[in-house]
Amino acid sequence: MSSTKIFLKSSDDKTFEIDETAARASETLKNIIDGGCLDGVIPLPNVSSNILPKVIEYCKKHGGDNGSSKKIANGGVDKDKEILPDYDEEEDKREKVRVDELKKWEEEYMDFDQQVLYDLMLAANYLHIKGLLDLTVEKAASMIRGRTPDQIRENFNINSDFTPEEEEEMILIEDEWDDEWAFD
Amino acid sequence: MTGRRRRNRLKLGGTCNKGKEKVKEDQSHTVSSNNAQVNQKNEEVAEGPHMNIGSYPQYFGCENSDSHYGFDYGSDSDFSYDDFTDPFRYDEGGNYRGDYSHRAEFSPYPFLCYHDEEEDEEEGKDDDYTFMVAIPQKDEDEQVERPMNVGVMSDLPLDVVYDILSRLPIKTLARCRSVCKDMCRITHIRRFIKMHHNRAIQGDIPPSLLLHARYCFDELRSDVYLLQHDTCDDTLDGRAVVSHPLFSPPKNEFEVVGSCNGLLCLSEPLYYGPRFVCNPITGEYIWLPKPDKRTNFDIVSGFGYDEVANEYKVVRMLFHSIDIGLGNGSPSFKLEGEVYSLSLGKWRDIGDVPYPLRGKASPAFVNGALHWMTESYDFLNVTDLIVSFDLGREEFRVVPPPPGFVPGRQSHRLNLGVLGGRLCLFEYSIIGHLEIWIMKKYGVKESWTKEYVVWQKSSGRDSGHFTPLRLMENGELLLLCNSECLVLYDPVMKIFRDIWIRGLPPCFEAITHAGSLFPLRNAVGLAKRDRFNFSFGEWCPVLFPIPAHKTMMYGDKQPSEHGSNPDVEDEEDFQIFQTPEMWDRFQREEGTSNANEIIEDFGALLNLFGKGMNTYGRESRGSSCFFELRLISTLEDRGIQQLGPTVGGKDIILSLTSLSIILI
Numbered sequence: 001m002s003s004t005k006i007f008l009k010s011s012d013d014k015t016f017e018i019d020e021t022a023a024r025a026s027e028t029l030k031n032i033i034d035g036g037c038l039d040g041v042i043p044l045p046n047v048s049s050n051i052l053p054k055v056i057e058y059c060k061k062h063g064g065d066n067g068s069s070k071k072i073a074n075g076g077v078d079k080d081k082e083i084l085p086d087y088d089e090e091e092d093k094r095e096k097v098r099v100d101e102l103k104k105w106e107e108e109y110m111d112f113d114q115q116v117l118y119d120l121m122l123a124a125n126y127l128h129i130k131g132l133l134d135l136t137v138e139k140a141a142s143m144i145r146g147r148t149p150d151q152i153r154e155n156f157n158i159n160s161d162f163t164p165e166e167e168e169e170m171i172l173i174e175d176e177w178d179d180e181w182a183f184d
Numbered sequence: 185m186t187g188r189r190r191r192n193r194l195k196l197g198g199t200c201n202k203g204k205e206k207v208k209e210d211q212s213h214t215v216s217s218n219n220a221q222v223n224q225k226n227e228e229v230a231e232g233p234h235m236n237i238g239s240y241p242q243y244f245g246c247e248n249s250d251s252h253y254g255f256d257y258g259s260d261s262d263f264s265y266d267d268f269t270d271p272f273r274y275d276e277g278g279n280y281r282g283d284y285s286h287r288a289e290f291s292p293y294p295f296l297c298y299h300d301e302e303e304d305e306e307e308g309k310d311d312d313y314t315f316m317v318a319i320p321q322k323d324e325d326e327q328v329e330r331p332m333n334v335g336v337m338s339d340l341p342l343d344v345v346y347d348i349l350s351r352l353p354i355k356t357l358a359r360c361r362s363v364c365k366d367m368c369r370i371t372h373i374r375r376f377i378k379m380h381h382n383r384a385i386q387g388d389i390p391p392s393l394l395l396h397a398r399y400c401f402d403e404l405r406s407d408v409y410l411l412q413h414d415t416c417d418d419t420l421d422g423r424a425v426v427s428h429p430l431f432s433p434p435k436n437e438f439e440v441v442g443s444c445n446g447l448l449c450l451s452e453p454l455y456y457g458p459r460f461v462c463n464p465i466t467g468e469y470i471w472l473p474k475p476d477k478r479t480n481f482d483i484v485s486g487f488g489y490d491e492v493a494n495e496y497k498v499v500r501m502l503f504h505s506i507d508i509g510l511g512n513g514s515p516s517f518k519l520e521g522e523v524y525s526l527s528l529g530k531w532r533d534i535g536d537v538p539y540p541l542r543g544k545a546s547p548a549f550v551n552g553a554l555h556w557m558t559e560s561y562d563f564l565n566v567t568d569l570i571v572s573f574d575l576g577r578e579e580f581r582v583v584p585p586p587p588g589f590v591p592g593r594q595s596h597r598l599n600l601g602v603l604g605g606r607l608c609l610f611e612y613s614i615i616g617h618l619e620i621w622i623m624k625k626y627g628v629k630e631s632w633t634k635e636y637v638v639w640q641k642s643s644g645r646d647s648g649h650f651t652p653l654r655l656m657e658n659g660e661l662l663l664l665c666n667s668e669c670l671v672l673y674d675p676v677m678k679i680f681r682d683i684w685i686r687g688l689p690p691c692f693e694a695i696t697h698a699g700s701l702f703p704l705r706n707a708v709g710l711a712k713r714d715r716f717n718f719s720f721g722e723w724c725p726v727l728f729p730i731p732a733h734k735t736m737m738y739g740d741k742q743p744s745e746h747g748s749n750p751d752v753e754d755e756e757d758f759q760i761f762q763t764p765e766m767w768d769r770f771q772r773e774e775g776t777s778n779a780n781e782i783i784e785d786f787g788a789l790l791n792l793f794g795k796g797m798n799t800y801g802r803e804s805r806g807s808s809c810f811f812e813l814r815l816i817s818t819l820e821d822r823g824i825q826q827l828g829p830t831v832g833g834k835d836i837i838l839s840l841t842s843l844s845i846i847l848i
Contacts, residue, residue: 153363
């Protein structure tokens, strides 16, 4: 486990330590490491000190294995895998346990409020951590899925910029579109 | 070119007359020809600066140097071009930006001017042109995309916002349009549509169901309903609602041929000959040309996508004779096949089909091939066969059946289907159960496994005919029962669960459909003459129309970096004619001649496409298409110095209303 330590500096000048293997989960950091710019601390002016530990936590879990994060992103099903007749069931089971474990971990990991979600998304985007970005984006998408426009506005703090007339028309359209949405 | 007057009259309703000059259309829009045009263009720049050249030669491509873009407008108009920058290949400083050939996948078919050459021989006659407009390949990333005002998401990079929204099922996406203007705007951005489309066809978004109801409510009509479970998890339970207004084509009755990548192919109900292809979500459709041949048998058909050639193809096979030959020697039949490629725009013979295919529409499109059941006759033995038609190679093959599978024709009924992207064989036995075979690796006989057995008795129904529709993410099977309800079957516990869905039609067929905003025009291809054999139109879409006209006002103009035009007007000149009535009013106010002057100038149309068609009209809900006319200020909003003829200091922008919904 002992690998080179890398120091990351958050936007508010706090320094965090991360293993090199873990840091490689981030494309941006990987490029910096491979580019040989490792003298001292890597400043991350876009990531604050409340988010960076969260990011590092993710990297630690996923450092080195981008494959599994991809699997998670696909809902635990690796679609590329071709199922051959001589398919190893044992291997499949182990894989399944591992995926389940990761899923559970991610569930716990993703338990935070909205502001953290956006900051995390920004950080993941900035640091190019695909798995984390997928995870956060999926969570944001799940906050929209199946909601009414009003709920979406509330969730994302969006002000409707339609004029009252336009809104009325839209409501009419929507009523026509599917009777009533109040279903439950 | 210079000094030549070319007057093109623009008529409402899709035709225009032209002057004496012969206008040619370009039929090749390859990247290379674009390059050639850029070069050609630059050469001509050297010759004479006062030329009428649009910013987007590839849209109006015409290799004939006499007429660059299939048409031209009078150079006596008081404007000229001093900028020949192709925004695709050159940045604002005129530097080559590299190969943008990947954009070709959007099929940027140009404004086409179709000209009947026979008519052209009569000199002096006002020749009619049918024209067709395709989406200009505008660099929409630059043009439309700007930071969104979407609440707390505003700070996120656009890519991330797109990523979030592209994961939404089509119904939720449709609702997002009424959240705020910027959200609505996103659903019109081509890059976003592409992202969403890709997710939808790759199955990342759970597909919705299209319910096709026939002959219900004492009416001879067919309707298509969209059923989309809308919840976060992949269950239909209790939440699904059949969306109310349906996709209602002008022709009231139809049958469904197949759904592929968000497009739906429909057939006429008598002989099941395929007649339309449509995107039921946007309501866009095209008619396929009527067949010349007639038959008294059901037409065997199919609809699919050839990934290699990026083409959508409709297959139609007509029986001319069937003699199954039982008892008196070998059977005989004659089945002629034809393929309609959407990009080619015409029916093409593929010769005789070697198998007497059974059924009307192909029930399974898997692995780039359509599949049908058929029989092979060996003396008196009849064996069921699975026959595939590869859309790329256009050849028929026999798909190996499950090993040891020799179904007796009397005791079983077979059908094909797709579950989880794999070919399935449904075997209905007389004792009332359904066995589902799945071919786990396409083409490999050994990979067939009998995955599910559905016992009708355990459903609690006296009689049940189950059609498997979908494999749910939790492993349950979604089945259509007796064409009247949907049930979920848990293969582990072997129990059925009824799904209660509001507004379900009394009798319907169901088909899975990857709902997408994919513009049908992108699938419809090149500038072949034959494409004019069919017409575009819009039906009432499954989802409510995109209220784009409200949101695409496009007010944030940026000053042109290419110099300014002296006739710059303020934004207040921005005017939209949404309806023919408004246009009529405008005509009255401005004087008919003046208004006609405006609309007649074909160059105005060019200008429109040069601007990337940033106009969105309300869909016209009818087949009649009228023009939407916009006056906008000459201030070029995206740094494109492409000024049209100025009439009263205003630029004219025209757009076809019927195209509006997909113009990005």
